Amino acid sequence: MEIIDLTIHELHEKLKAKEVSSVEATRAMLDRIEAVDGQVNAYITVTPEQALVEAEAADKRIAAGDIAPLTGIPVGLKDIFVTKGIRTTCGSRILENFVPPYDGTAVAKLKEQGAVIVGKLNQDEFAMGSSNESSYFGPVKNPWNLECTPGGSSGGSAAAIAARTATATLGTDTGGSIRQPASHCSCVGLKPTYGRVSRYGVIAYASSLDQVGPLTRDVTDAALLLGAIAGHDPKDSTSVNTTVPDYVAGLATGVKGLKIGLPKQYFIEGLDPDVKRAMDEAIALYKSLGAEMREVSLPHTEYAVATYYLIATAEASSNLARYDGVRFGHRAADARGLKEMFAKTRAEGFGSEVKRRIMLGTYALSSGYYDAYYVKAQKVRTLIMQDFLNAFNEVDVLLTPIAPTPPFKIGEKLADPLQMYLSDIFTIPVNLAGTCGISIPAGFSAAGLPIGLQLIGKPFGEATILSTAYAFEKETQWHLKKAPL
Amino acid sequence: MKYQVVIGLEVHTQLTTNTKIFCGCSTRFGAEPNSQTCPVCLGFPGALPVLNKQVVENAIRAGLATNCSITQRNVFARKNYFYPDLPKGYQISQFDLPICQHGHLDIEVDGETKRIGITRIHMEEDAGKLVHADIPGVDDSCVDLNRACTPLLEIVSEPDMRSPDEAIAYLKKLHQIVMYLGICDGNLEEGSFRCDANVSLMPVGSTVFGTRAELKNINSFKFIKQAIEYEIERQAEILDDGGKVIQETRLFDPNTGTTRSMRGKEEAHDYRYFPDPDLVPVLIPDQWIEDVRATLPELPEAKRARYVAELGLPEYDAEVLVSSRELAQYYEETVALFPQAKTVSNWVMGEVSRALNEDNNRSITDCPVTPALLADMLKLMEKGTISGKIAKTVFDEMYKTGKAPEKIVEEKGLVQVSDTGAIEAMVDEVLKNNPAQVEQYRGGKETVFGFFVGQVMRASKGKANPAVVNDLLLKKLKG
Numbered sequence: 011m012e013i014i015d016l017t018i019h020e021l022h023e024k025l026k027a028k029e030v031s032s033v034e035a036t037r038a039m040l041d042r043i044e045a046v047d048g049q050v051n052a053y054i055t056v057t058p059e060q061a062l063v064e065a066e067a068a069d070k071r072i073a074a075g076d077i078a079p080l081t082g083i084p085v086g087l088k089d090i091f092v093t094k095g096i097r098t099t100c101g102s103r104i105l106e107n108f109v110p111p112y113d114g115t116a117v118a119k120l121k122e123q124g125a126v127i128v129g130k131l132n133q134d135e136f137a138m139g140s141s142n143e144s145s146y147f148g149p150v151k152n153p154w155n156l157e158c159t160p161g162g163s164s165g166g167s168a169a170a171i172a173a174r175t176a177t178a179t180l181g182t183d184t185g186g187s188i189r190q191p192a193s194h195c196s197c198v199g200l201k202p203t204y205g206r207v208s209r210y211g212v213i214a215y216a217s218s219l220d221q222v223g224p225l226t227r228d229v230t231d232a233a234l235l236l237g238a239i240a241g242h243d244p245k246d247s248t249s250v251n252t253t254v255p256d257y258v259a260g261l262a263t264g265v266k267g268l269k270i271g272l273p274k275q276y277f278i279e280g281l282d283p284d285v286k287r288a289m290d291e292a293i294a295l296y297k298s299l300g301a302e303m304r305e306v307s308l309p310h311t312e313y314a315v316a317t318y319y320l321i322a323t324a325e326a327s328s329n330l331a332r333y334d335g336v337r338f339g340h341r342a343a344d345a346r347g348l349k350e351m352f353a354k355t356r357a358e359g360f361g362s363e364v365k366r367r368i369m370l371g372t373y374a375l376s377s378g379y380y381d382a383y384y385v386k387a388q389k390v391r392t393l394i395m396q397d398f399l400n401a402f403n404e405v406d407v408l409l410t411p412i413a414p415t416p417p418f419k420i421g422e423k424l425a426d427p428l429q430m431y432l433s434d435i436f437t438i439p440v441n442l443a444g445t446c447g448i449s450i451p452a453g454f455s456a457a458g459l460p461i462g463l464q465l466i467g468k469p470f471g472e473a474t475i476l477s478t479a480y481a482f483e484k485e486t487q488w489h490l491k492k493a494p495l
Numbered sequence: 496m497k498y499q500v501v502i503g504l505e506v507h508t509q510l511t512t513n514t515k516i517f518c519g520c521s522t523r524f525g526a527e528p529n530s531q532t533c534p535v536c537l538g539f540p541g542a543l544p545v546l547n548k549q550v551v552e553n554a555i556r557a558g559l560a561t562n563c564s565i566t567q568r569n570v571f572a573r574k575n576y577f578y579p580d581l582p583k584g585y586q587i588s589q590f591d592l593p594i595c596q597h598g599h600l601d602i603e604v605d606g607e608t609k610r611i612g613i614t615r616i617h618m619e620e621d622a623g624k625l626v627h628a629d630i631p632g633v634d635d636s637c638v639d640l641n642r643a644c645t646p647l648l649e650i651v652s653e654p655d656m657r658s659p660d661e662a663i664a665y666l667k668k669l670h671q672i673v674m675y676l677g678i679c680d681g682n683l684e685e686g687s688f689r690c691d692a693n694v695s696l697m698p699v700g701s702t703v704f705g706t707r708a709e710l711k712n713i714n715s716f717k718f719i720k721q722a723i724e725y726e727i728e729r730q731a732e733i734l735d736d737g738g739k740v741i742q743e744t745r746l747f748d749p750n751t752g753t754t755r756s757m758r759g760k761e762e763a764h765d766y767r768y769f770p771d772p773d774l775v776p777v778l779i780p781d782q783w784i785e786d787v788r789a790t791l792p793e794l795p796e797a798k799r800a801r802y803v804a805e806l807g808l809p810e811y812d813a814e815v816l817v818s819s820r821e822l823a824q825y826y827e828e829t830v831a832l833f834p835q836a837k838t839v840s841n842w843v844m845g846e847v848s849r850a851l852n853e854d855n856n857r858s859i860t861d862c863p864v865t866p867a868l869l870a871d872m873l874k875l876m877e878k879g880t881i882s883g884k885i886a887k888t889v890f891d892e893m894y895k896t897g898k899a900p901e902k903i904v905e906e907k908g909l910v911q912v913s914d915t916g917a918i919e920a921m922v923d924e925v926l927k928n929n930p931a932q933v934e935q936y937r938g939g940k941e942t943v944f945g946f947f948v949g950q951v952m953r954a955s956k957g958k959a960n961p962a963v964v965n966d967l968l969l970k971k972l973k974g
Contacts, residue, residue, distance in 0.1 A: 092541040105540070112534050114541055211541040218772035246543050247775050325772055328573050331584020332538045336638065352577055375575070375767035384769060 013038040014174040015492070018083050018231040021177055025072055025082045032072065032082030035177075036065035036126050039084040043128065043175045046495055049156060050173045052166040054089045054147045055097050056129035068124040079234050081124035086176035088167045089130040090137055091117050091222075092211045096127070100213045101135040101145040101163075104333045104340045104359025114211015115246065116180060116222050116239045123238055131166030131179060135361045136330065137187055137215040139163050140430055141423065144363040149420055152194060153493035154460055158417040161191030167225045168195035172493040178226045178235055182212055184219045185318050186412070186437025189449035192225050193412035193462020196451040196491065198232045198479070199225045201437075203469045204444035205250035207236075208243030214329040216322035217248075219441045228489050229450065229480040233257035236472060255473050263477040266300035270478075271405035275311035276436055282415040284455035289411055292452050292463050292482065296409070299481055304405055308397040313390050314439040315431055320374045320387035321442075327371030333359060366427065391442050398443040398466075407478050408466040410436050412449045416459035436464060445469045450479045451488035496735065498696040500727050501704050502662045503654035506669060507647050508679040509621065509687040510553050516620050516646035517544030517587065524685055528626070528639035536644035538582030543773050546571075550646040551594070551777060553678040554618050555787045557648055558595030560672050560794055561613050565784050569594050569777040571618075575767045579638050580623035588649075590768040593617035594779075600672075601796070602664040611665050612653030621645045648678075654693065654704065659723040663716055666690060671795050675820045683714050690719055694726045696734060705730070706740040710754055713747045722747040726754055798823055806836035815844055821859045825866055832870035835877075842869060846887065850894045863897045864890065872900040884957050885909045913960040915967070918951070921959065922967045925950045936972055944968065 013021070013035050024030040040058050047053050061084070068082035092098045092110035099105045113121065120127070134144040142150040142165025150165040152158040153172040160169040164181030168191035171179060181188040183201035192199025200223045207222040214220060224235035237258065242251040272293070277286075293303060335341030335355030342354030360368070374383040401408060413433055423430040440447040445468060452463035463482070467475035483489055515522055518535035534542040551569075558565050572590035598613035623640035650669065656662045670688060673679040680687050695707035708730070710722050730740050745754040793801070795817040802813035816826045822843070829839045847864065851857045872889055875881050881889060881904055892903045904910055912918060925947055926933055936943045951964045 092539075098540070100540070108540070110534075110539065110541070112539075209541075210543050213540040214773075216772075245545060247545050247773065324769060328575050328585050328767070328769070331575060331577065332540070332582060334577060334579070334584060336579045337537060337582065338539065348579065372767065375769055377765045377767070380767075380769070 014042045016177065017227045018079065018178050018234055021083055022077075022079055022081075026077055028072070032065040032068040032126060033062060035082065036061050036084050036128065039128050039175065039177070042173075046173055047175055049151060049495070050153055050169050050175070051148050051150050052132055052169040052173060052175055053086070053129045054099055054101070054132050054145075054166070057096055057127060060096070061126050061128045064124075064126045068126060071124050078123040080120060080238055082126060084126045084128045084177050085120060086129055086131045086167065086170045086179040087117065087127060088133050088164050088179065088181045090133060090182050090213045090215075091130075091180060092213065093117055093127070093130065096130060098130065098213070099147070100137070101133045101147060102359065102361070102364070103146040104356070105338075106146070106340060108339050112211065115208035115243045117211060119239050120180075128176060131164070131170055131176075133166055134163035134187075135364050136213070136326070137163040137182055137184055137220075138326070138363050138367050140186070140190060140433055141418070141420070142166065142191070143420065143424060144361055146361060151420070152417050152459075153495045154196065154458065155417070157419055158459065159194070159420050161194035161413075161417060163187040163191075164199075164225065165191050168192050168197055168199065171195060171197040171225055171227060173495055174492070178224060178231055180222060180235075180239070181225050182215075182220055182222050183437075183441065184215050184221075184322060185441050186434045188223045188225060189412050189437050189447055189462070189464060190434065192449040193464075194417040194460055196454075196460035196462070196488065196493070197225055197227060198229055198451070198489065199223065199449045199462075200232045200236055200472070200476075201440065201447050202236060202240065202472055203250075203446040204441075205248055206446070206470065206472065207239050208241075208246040208249045210243055210245040214325075216325040217329060218325060219318075219322055221441070229476060229483045230258060230261060232448065232479075233261055233476045236476075240472075250470075252470060257473055257476050260473045261477050261480040264299070265296060265478055265481045268301045268407065268478065269304060269405040270296055270301050271304050271306035271401050271408045273308045273311070273401065273408055273410060274305050275308050276410040280414065281411065282455070284416060284453075285411050285414065285461055288453035288461040288463065289409075292409065295482060295485055299485070306401040306404055306408070308394075308401060308439065310390060310393045310397050311435070311439060314394055314442060315435055317387045317390045317394065317442060318434075318438045319370065319431060320383050321391060323367040323371030324374045324384050324387075325371065327368045327375065330360075330364070330368055335359075363427070394439055395443045398439070398445055402468045406468075407471075407475060410464045410466065412436055412462040412464045416455040416457070416461055440466055446472050446475060448475045448479050450482060451491075452482075452486075453488055454491075497699040498727070498731050498734065499699045499701070500657060500659075500723070501654050501695045501697060501707075502656035502659075502723060503693040503707075504652045504656070504662060504665060505691040505693070506650045506652075506666070507621075507689040507691075508557075508650065508673050510550060510646040510648060510678050511680050512547055512549045512553070512646055514547060515644040516547050516550050516618070517644050520644070522645045526641055528637070529641060531641040532643070536582065537640060538584070544587060544771075546774060546777065547646065550618055551779070552787060553646075553676070554594045554616060554648055555779065555784060556676045556678055556791060557616055557650070557673065558598065559784070559788055559791060560676055561595070561598040561600055561616070561650070561669075563595035563598030563613060563616060565779060566592055566594050566596060567779045567781075568592065569779065571771045571774045571777075572768045573771045576764050578622070579636070580625050580640070580643070582623070582640060582643055586620060586622065587771055587774070588619035589617035600665060600668050602661060602668055604658070604660050604664050609655075609661065611655045611661070614651045614653050616648055616650045619647050619649060621647050654695075659720045659727075662692065662723060663720055666716060666719060671818070675792055675794055677792075677820075683716070686714065689714065692719065692723055692726075694723055694730070695740070696727065696730045705734075706742050708740065708742070708754070709744045710747055711744060711757065714749075718747060718749055721752045722754060725752055729754070792820065795823075802836075806830070808836055808840055812837070812840045812844060816840060819859070825859050825862070828866035829869050832867060833873045835873070838873060839869075842873065842890075846890050850891070854894075863895075864893045868893050868897075868900060875900055875904065879913060879960060879962075880904065880911055881909060882911050882957065882959075882961055884952075885911065888957075909958065911960045912955055912958045913963050915963060918955070918959050918963050919967055921951050921954045922947075922964070922971055925954065926971060933972070944972075947972075
């Protein structure tokens with residue numbers, strides 16, 4: 011097995027045993043990026059010099075016997091995480107040359123453990139998209155089929171795992187942006203409960219929905235990485251002060267007697283037959299492991315997409331107001347006067363999907379429409395939360411597909427934004443409810459494209475969905491299959 | 496036509512917390528531009544606000560002192576608009592759930608008490624400042640964000656005031672209260688206490704308010720009066736000519752004493768307020784309110800009433816002494832050491848205030864004659880060691896040197912002469928030298944008595960005990 015194929019925990023053992031050094035692992039990863047990223051376009055910025063300096067520091071730590079689970083591990087970060095001294099674009103022209111003066115909390119926690127940051131990963135512009143096609147830095151290609159999208163918005167973070175150009179990555183999930191690309195690239199992607207991981211230093215798209223999470227090769231790595239970044243942060247008022255369990259220790263709990271809910275609104279006509287088959291197989295496997303299946307109802311599911319596109323865009327329209335050309339980022343060169351500078355800077359700096367959402371959100375908050383759109387959407391959001399809480403009175407975990415179809419072709423849905431929005435129907439409700447969900451590899455379509463399975467947990471029930479996922483992974487080989495690249 | 500003016504005031508008070516409302520940067524005034532900033536107050540991508548608890552506490556104080564009810568579930572809202580001094584493109588403020596509501600203040604104008612309603616008090620962050628570049632040939636504006644994110648309370652009154660004097664009385668009262676509470680330094684010129692005035696006219700006898708203009712940039716009590724008076728004239732002229740006042744924001748120009756249009760209604764913003772998702776609701780339990788209430792100082796109104804009722808001071812004295820918390824404290828500390836309320840009041844309002852005024856309006860907290868020194872001096876007077884006249888000399892010397900009064904009296908030989916023998920010799924001398932006046936007195940013109948006292952005091956260089964002088968003079972003149 012090559013270094014680039016290893017999981018975090020496998021590489022950790024080799025580093026600890028001094029079979030491999032962090033510098034070797036980092037070099038291997040940088041060479042791999044050099045070799046294949048031209049085809050995949052998962053990276054916006056690669057940081058070889060800094061990475062090797064960090065790797066050397068990690069090797070010194072290891073030599074001194076001071077090794078943490080992430081020490082010396084080459085990781086990639088979605089370009090939405092601000093990184094001190096490393097350009098952070100958020101996939102946008104408006105931040106094309108923005109070099110932040112500080113590290114966010116999640117990044118700082120990785121650095122504390124001695125993780126090696128190899129680069130910043132491609133994404134939809136400001137995390138707005140489901141296919142990574144809205145990036146100013148070009149679309150990411152799916153390593154399983156270069157004509158397909160890797161999903162989005164954390165497309166680079168998922169594609170880098172599949173292309174084996176990072177041992178693990180961090181992404182963010184506002185409406186499915188970790189889980190859906192994880193599903194499309196056959197890796198593990200976890201969206202924690204809102205408040206579990208600090209958002210400090212994460213460029214905001216929709217503040218009440220954004221959440222940071224890991225994308226990894228297996229469930230153990232997801233547990234490890236979540237444990238490393240989770241916890242209360244005094245710099246983020248919305249981070250919650252509850253203890254972080256040892257997620258790795260709880261993995262082998264098993265599913266015997268576990269009550270798994272199947273929301274009937276998620277198993278609809280029109281579900282792709284390959285996806286349907288993968289779900290049926292997963293259900294059968296869980297039954298064979300002693301889990302109990304129950305149909306449950308999440309009656310407000312059909313309103314989730316509309317609700318999401320009001321709340322997320324409303325927040326985004328305000329969050330993105332700071333990109334005005336005054337203090338950082340792109341500034342239009344030839345503007346006369348203040349208003350023209352604002353207008354031109356933003357017209358030039360933002361792409362069309364971002365502009366569409368700013369306009370939608372501005373409209374939803376406008377006087378005379380606020381009650382009909384924003385306020386109503388908040389009410390529906392409460393009902394959707396209630397749906398989940400009701401379901402969790404009956405079951406421990408929900409099992410659903412991640413996306414109605416396997417990965418689609420690049421360009422296929424660009425002409426029809428609404429069609430694109432609807433592809434997030436199974437992931438969006440989890441963000442609106444603020445709870446946690448994980449995507450794990452669950453098979454392939456007839457055309458050989460990955461299909462993911464979603465497990466949804468109670469608020470702060472990450473340990474349960476991780477152990478449920480782990481039980482599945484132990485009995486299947488899907489996560490071991492390598493993309494043909 | 497005769498018009499009635501209707502005035503409502505919006506006051507922004509900058510709170511004297513050490514750090515900003517949503518980050519740890521210093522709030523100190525006058526630092527190098529942009530030196531007191533961080534990713535949060537610069538609105539950098541990824542930065543998040545964290546509420547300064549002291550701001551909430553100060554807001555509760557202000558609310559309790561102005562008879563407001565305290566909102567127990569507080570929500571911060573974003574007020575969205577673009578301006579270069581507003582880093583995030585929105586101001587974090589409060590909208591439909593302000594921390595204090597439904598309060599009032601009682602003001603007194605021409606001996607009449609009037610209640611002015613307070614609609615709301617809310618917490619918010621300040622914006623930065625635009626500074627015109629002072630570089631020849633450069634027409635750019637510069638942005639200083641030191642002030643961005645400093646905490647403000649916006650205190651909004653009901654449109655209850657009906658004259659510029661009422662507006663001034665309300666503002667002075669409010670100013671006095673925030674100073675007493677110690678939540679604002681009250682500096683109008685530096686912008687720590689800023690006032691916008693909503694002014695409209697309606698025909699006398701009407702109950703329907705006219706269209707209002709909002710006056711901004713008024714940074715002294717004098718200017719507020721000027722601005723409102725000008726605005727009354729301006730609007731009256733428009734109405735008399737059959738015109739309509741337009742709703743607009745007008746800037747006061749202190750050089751001309753006039754107001755000019757800043758932006759009209761057609762440019763009015765839609766601020767698109769919505770709850771800030773980066774901040775969780777602030778819950779204020781009863782216990783917190785009660786804890787804050789327990790730390791409130793005695794407020795000027797209560798203090799004034801107590802001075803009259805318990806210390807027996809005249810209304811006027813009480814009013815002057817409570818005008819600032821520091822003056823009242825000085826007074827009370829002195830009275831505690833020398834419990835003759837009126838005597839102390841006379842000295843504090845008289846010599847102490849005069850000396851401070853003459854000394855470049857020095858602050859009472861910085862007065863070289865401490866309450867302890869003043870009380871010691873008053874005790875010397877009471878014992879008869881020094882006369883009232885000498886006391887003034889002693890006071891001036893204490894003010895200059897900070898020395899103890901006993902020491903000054905001793906060093907300068909200012910001890911009062913009460914020795915009857917010595918004074919009697921002086922009285923005899925005076926009577927002998929002024930036979931004409933003695934005749935007049937004995938002939939019934941008793942007003943000449945003062946003349947004799949003056950002469951004896953002069954002969955003693957002010958040191959003779961006036962009581963002894965009086966006694967002896969009377970005895971000798973009548974006897």
